Amino acid sequence: MEVMLTVEGLEKSFKDKKALKGISFDVRKGEIMAILGPNGAGKSTTIRNIMGIMYPDNGTINFHHHNGKEIPRNKIGYLPEERGLYKNVKVMDILLYLADLKNYPLDKAKARVLEYLKKFDLEGKENVSVEELSKGMGQKVQFIGAVLHEPELLILDEPFSGLDPVSQEIFKDEIRNLANKGTAILLSSHQMNLVEEMCDRLFMIQNGQKVIYGTLDEVKTKYANFKCTVHGKNDIRDLENIPNVQRIEQDGSATVLHLDKDVEPVSWLKNLPDHLNVQELKINRISLHEIFVDIATDKNLIQEEGEVNA
Ligand SMILES: Nc1ncnc2c1ncn2[C@@H]1O[C@H](COP(=O)(O)OP(=O)(O)OP(=O)(O)O)[C@@H](O)[C@H]1O
Numbered sequence: 261m262e263v264m265l266t267v268e269g270l271e272k273s274f275k276d277k278k279a280l281k282g283i284s285f286d287v288r289k290g291e292i293m294a295i296l297g298p299n300g301a302g303k304s305t306t307i308r309n310i311m312g313i314m315y316p317d318n319g320t321i322n323f324h325h326h327n328g329k330e331i332p333r334n335k336i337g338y339l340p341e342e343r344g345l346y347k348n349v350k351v352m353d354i355l356l357y358l359a360d361l362k363n364y365p366l367d368k369a370k371a372r373v374l375e376y377l378k379k380f381d382l383e384g385k386e387n388v389s390v391e392e393l394s395k396g397m398g399q400k401v402q403f404i405g406a407v408l409h410e411p412e413l414l415i416l417d418e419p420f421s422g423l424d425p426v427s428q429e430i431f432k433d434e435i436r437n438l439a440n441k442g443t444a445i446l447l448s449s450h451q452m453n454l455v456e457e458m459c460d461r462l463f464m465i466q467n468g469q470k471v472i473y474g475t476l477d478e479v480k481t482k483y484a485n486f487k488c489t490v491h492g493k494n495d496i497r498d499l500e501n502i503p504n505v506q507r508i509e510q511d512g513s514a515t516v517l518h519l520d521k522d523v524e525p526v527s528w529l530k531n532l533p534d535h536l537n538v539q540e541l542k543i544n545r546i547s548l549h550e551i552f553v554d555i556a557t558d559k560n561l562i563q564e565e566g567e568v569n570a
Pocket residue numbers: 274277279297298299300301302303304305306
C-alpha cells in the first residue's frame with residue numbers, strides 16, 4: 261500500500277516536559293490506522309504537529325513528498341478533539357466557508373453538503389443556525405467539514421466521543437467507506453471495541469514513546485494471550501499450581517486464569533483439577549481493551565515481550 265504520511269523521530273517538549281520522545285510511524289492509502297494511548301500519552305501532540313498547529317523540536321513529517329511548512333494541508337481533513345463551530349452561522353454557510361479555505365469548488369461542495377446531511381440524518385438542516393444544533397448534530401457537521409474537500413489523509417481525533425450508538429454506526433460506516441475509496445485515515449480513539457472492529461493497524465504510545473506498532477492481527481497474536489474464565493465456587497489456592505498461568509483474578513464466583521503466551525488451550529485444559537467446580541467455562545483471547553489496560557497499568561505484557569514492530 262502506498263505510504264501517504266511518514267512521521268520520523270518526532271520529539272516535542274513543553275518547558276521541561278518531554279511530551280514526544282522520538283515517535284515514528286506511517287499511514288498508508290486506504291487504511292485505517294489507530295493512534296492509541298492513555299490520557300496524556302502524546303496522541304494529540306502528535307496530531308497537532310502533523311497538522312502544523314505546532315512544530316516539532318526534532319524529527320520530520322512527510323506528506324506527498326513535502327515536509328513541515330511545505331505540506332499541502334488542503335489535502336488533509338482534520339476533526340480536532342476540541343469541538344466547535346461558529347455559532348451564529350447557518351450549517352451550509354459554515355461548511356462552504358470551510359470548503360473555500362481548502363480551495364474546493366463551491367458548487368461541488370454544496371452538492372456534497374446536501375448529500376452528507378442526508379446520510380447523517382440531518383436532511384433539511386442546511387439553513388439552521390449552528391447554535392440550534394444538539395452536540396451530536398454539531399459533531400456530525402464538523403465531521404462533514406473535515407471530509408467535504410475529499411482529503412487524501414483524514415485525521416480524526418476522538419470522532420466517536422459523545423455520539424449515541426446510532427450516530428456511532430453512521431460514523432463507522434462513513435469512515436470505512438472513505439478508507440475503501442482510498443483515503444488514508446489516522447484515528448485516535450479510547451473506544452477499543454471500535455478500534456478493534458475498524459482498524460487495520462495500530463500505533464500505541466505511552467509517555468511519548470512507542471509501545472506497540474503493527475497490524476491488528478500481529479498485535480493480537482503477540483499480546484492477546486488466552487484466558488480461561490471459570491464460573492463456579494472455587495478456592496483460588498486450588499488453582500495456583502496449574503502450569504502456564506500468568507496470573508489469576510477472582511470476582512465473586514468467576515475466576516479468570518490468564519495463560520502464558522503460546523499455550524495450546526486444548527492440552528492446557530487437561531491440567532484443570534478434577535474437583536474444580538465448573539458451572540460455566542470459557543476460553544478466549546484477551547481483547548484489545550484488556551491489552552490496552554495491561555499496558556497502561558504497567559502489568560506484565562510489555563516488560564516481557566518488548567515490542568511488535570511493523
Ligand atoms: N500546550 C501544552 N503545554 C504544556 N504541556 C502540554 C501542552 N500540550 C500537551 N501537553 C502535555 O503533553 C503531554 C501529552 O499531551 P497530549 O494532549 O498529547 O496527550 P493525549 O495522548 O492526546 O491525551 P488525552 O487522551 O488525554 O487527550 C501531557 O503530559 C500534556 O500535559
